Amino acid sequence: MKKRGPWTTLKEETRYETPWIRVTHHDILDPSGQQGIYGTIHFKNLAIGAIPLDDDLNTWIVGQYRYPIEAYSWEIPEGGGDRNIAPLASAQRELREEAGIEAAHWQEILRMDLSNSASDEHAILYVARGLTLHPPRPDHDEELELRKLP
Numbered sequence: 001m002k003k004r005g006p007w008t009t010l011k012e013e014t015r016y017e018t019p020w021i022r023v024t025h026h027d028i029l030d031p032s033g034q035q036g037i038y039g040t041i042h043f044k045n046l047a048i049g050a051i052p053l054d055d056d057l058n059t060w061i062v063g064q065y066r067y068p069i070e071a072y073s074w075e076i077p078e079g080g081g082d083r084n085i086a087p088l089a090s091a092q093r094e095l096r097e098e099a100g101i102e103a104a105h106w107q108e109i110l111r112m113d114l115s116n117s118a119s120d121e122h123a124i125l126y127v128a129r130g131l132t133l134h135p136p137r138p139d140h141d142e143e144l145e146l147r148k149l150p
Helices: 087-099
Strands: 002-004 007-017 021-029 035-043 045-052 059-066 071-075 078-082 101-113 122-133 145-149
Touching: 007 035, 035 045, 045 059, 045 087, 045 101, 059 087, 078 087, 087 101, 087 122
Parallel strands: 045 122
Antiparallel strands: 002 007, 007 021, 021 035, 045 078, 059 071, 059 145, 101 122
């Protein structure tokens, strides 16, 4: 048995694992003492995002089809950051790959836990200023569209 705050884990078992996530089944006692089950998703990478702003306060968003939601999505440049690499370095890489943008000045503006009732995915968001534009270099599995917004 293992205590997790007011919860008690009686047993846990990995049910599915990929290079990106691990899904675990937990037999638990909830805070009231009732026995139950809980499923959790462990994300092996951080969620890293960047909001590029030029001197006129324009920004860029990236469009791509997202398989899990079965829809096209417009979003800030974002991606996975290896937990063994500084989050800022991952943000700089994602902005350069997806939008072709390099920035001279970076400011961390937010840390948050996403879907925290079912996962441990942690996100870090930066604002990037002092921009230099280049052609994007997306990953092989990304078909991206770039849009500049005022």
